[in-house]
Amino acid sequence: MRILTLIRQVLDAEESVRVRNGAVELEGSKLVMDTMDEYGVEEALRLREAGTEAEIVAVAVGPARSEEALRTALAMGADRGIHVVTDTALDAIALSAVMAQIAKAEGAELIFCGGQEADWDSQALGAATAERLGWPQATWTSALELKGTTLVGKHEADEGSESFEVALPAVVTTQQGLNEPRYPTLPNIMKSKKKEIRKETLEAYGVAPKVKVNGVEIQVKERLKKILDGKDAAGAAAQLVKMLREDAGVIA
Amino acid sequence: MILIVAEHANGKLSKSAYELATAARGLGRGDVAALVLGSGVASVAGAAALIADQVLVGDSAELAQYDAEIWSAAAAQIANEGEAEVVLIAGSRSGREYSPRVAVKLDAPLLEDVTSLKDEGGVLHAEHYTFLTRVTERVEAKAPVVVVTVKAGAFAPAEPGTVAAEQFDVDLELPKRRLVVTGSTKEKTGRIALAEADIVVSGGRGVGTPEGFVQLVEGLADQLGARAVVDAGWRPYSEQVGQTGKTVQPKAYIAVGISGAVQHLSGMNKSKVIVAINKDGDAPIFKIADYGIVGDVKEIVPAMIQELRK
Numbered sequence: 030m031r032i033l034t035l036i037r038q039v040l041d042a043e044e045s046v047r048v049r050n051g052a053v054e055l056e057g058s059k060l061v062m063d064t065m066d067e068y069g070v071e072e073a074l075r076l077r078e079a080g081t082e083a084e085i086v087a088v089a090v091g092p093a094r095s096e097e098a099l100r101t102a103l104a105m106g107a108d109r110g111i112h113v114v115t116d117t118a119l120d121a122i123a124l125s126a127v128m129a130q131i132a133k134a135e136g137a138e139l140i141f142c143g144g145q146e147a148d149w150d151s152q153a154l155g156a157a158t159a160e161r162l163g164w165p166q167a168t169w170t171s172a173l174e175l176k177g178t179t180l181v182g183k184h185e186a187d188e189g190s191e192s193f194e195v196a197l198p199a200v201v202t203t204q205q206g207l208n209e210p211r212y213p214t215l216p217n218i219m220k221s222k223k224k225e226i227r228k229e230t231l232e233a234y235g236v237a238p239k240v241k242v243n244g245v246e247i248q249v250k251e252r253l254k255k256i257l258d259g260k261d262a263a264g265a266a267a268q269l270v271k272m273l274r275e276d277a278g279v280i281a
Numbered sequence: 282m283i284l285i286v287a288e289h290a291n292g293k294l295s296k297s298a299y300e301l302a303t304a305a306r307g308l309g310r311g312d313v314a315a316l317v318l319g320s321g322v323a324s325v326a327g328a329a330a331l332i333a334d335q336v337l338v339g340d341s342a343e344l345a346q347y348d349a350e351i352w353s354a355a356a357a358q359i360a361n362e363g364e365a366e367v368v369l370i371a372g373s374r375s376g377r378e379y380s381p382r383v384a385v386k387l388d389a390p391l392l393e394d395v396t397s398l399k400d401e402g403g404v405l406h407a408e409h410y411t412f413l414t415r416v417t418e419r420v421e422a423k424a425p426v427v428v429v430t431v432k433a434g435a436f437a438p439a440e441p442g443t444v445a446a447e448q449f450d451v452d453l454e455l456p457k458r459r460l461v462v463t464g465s466t467k468e469k470t471g472r473i474a475l476a477e478a479d480i481v482v483s484g485g486r487g488v489g490t491p492e493g494f495v496q497l498v499e500g501l502a503d504q505l506g507a508r509a510v511v512d513a514g515w516r517p518y519s520e521q522v523g524q525t526g527k528t529v530q531p532k533a534y535i536a537v538g539i540s541g542a543v544q545h546l547s548g549m550n551k552s553k554v555i556v557a558i559n560k561d562g563d564a565p566i567f568k569i570a571d572y573g574i575v576g577d578v579k580e581i582v583p584a585m586i587q588e589l590r591k
Binding site: 125151161 | 353385386418424463558
């Protein structure tokens, strides 16, 4: 079986966000593989370690530097990479058209994708890719195993969680808690340098953005910082409740 | 036509449906049709008739349980038949799950989890958060039909009118369910849904034990009619599930025994008011708090519950 894991390179969550010329400035900041995508690579590796014969292919669409994120996936244990090199920023619906074409060409049967991407705050890529392929999807997956050709797992619904079964081929989107991604070991990092990353151009896929971005703003809301000393617990609690009622008007 | 897909739960139209109605009216593009999908949804359709110009009702056993493929097929079919220019879907977990499929089926752009929406000469302009809600991005889309998911709490709920709009039953061509749900664990009943909570009380490491969580965090939440959540990195993931990736924009976010920045609930940093209770006065949480108490949560929180009972 061939498993695709979709990889996006994003700003490290610990980094501060800066805006320049109407866009978030990424140069000079620490960029990493999206944590959500790490769960996907890890889960693919675990399916293989549990006995499923699989080739794991990491796929990224993005500028030249995205290769670093692909290398991380290869160092974790993915077998090879595909990098569609482009500086064009694609929205999730447009990007899904590239992903679906790659999945078809590769004959993939299972795709892992992040539940919510850290730079877009988008949850659309997995579902849109599944739709284009005519596959079902399991989103926000928190547990997964493969029994024959059926995925058995747990995922989150609007209220509470559900156990599910779905036959391959399928798209699975991840969430925190699906697994604990491994750190690449030094020998695996060395090995990953020899692994193949196939370079392609976006033009080959005939895809253009569907949404135009007009600008970004960082909104820092000034906070009041009215902090009380809690040595007198009852007194401080009474004062806080009074402030929330009368000044902030947030409680009845 | 503007199509809104009206969510409901437990026989009641969800708050999000009223918010979608406001977002739809704000576009000023004519009739607003509400699509209600489910089984035995007459009362929900009746409620939707008070906020829309017409209600399209898909009421069948196949629709008793949500499914991304079935919901997206229904919404896309109705959008096509009604020549919808905009399809508005709630920014709930399910809404954000099936909306991308609707966009692909309609070959439409998707604007996700918008906090504002307006029509400028036939072009839809919206804002939404990016970079873990730290950035507001302005976007636009121009197409014969655009699919939009709307962030919970971003629009004021529409006031129901007094005259009920006409209702129509629709025939839907629905695909077979492929993701089979074999069991479910509902959240505790009687507690308010996270997306609908005006106040969220979040408990962190400083709460100490699971018993402490129940007593302090849930105790305070119950007293306030609020929703209790677990801070990331404290309890096992299994207790946080149902929270990650959910968007909230409560009026008040009360952090109990949390020292660091809070990222697990998308949108919490946009809360109107942030309140922090922590024993360490140098904790970073106080830098983003409007109100707070430096003190022992085991003393402060019970005192607050006492005070609120008065």
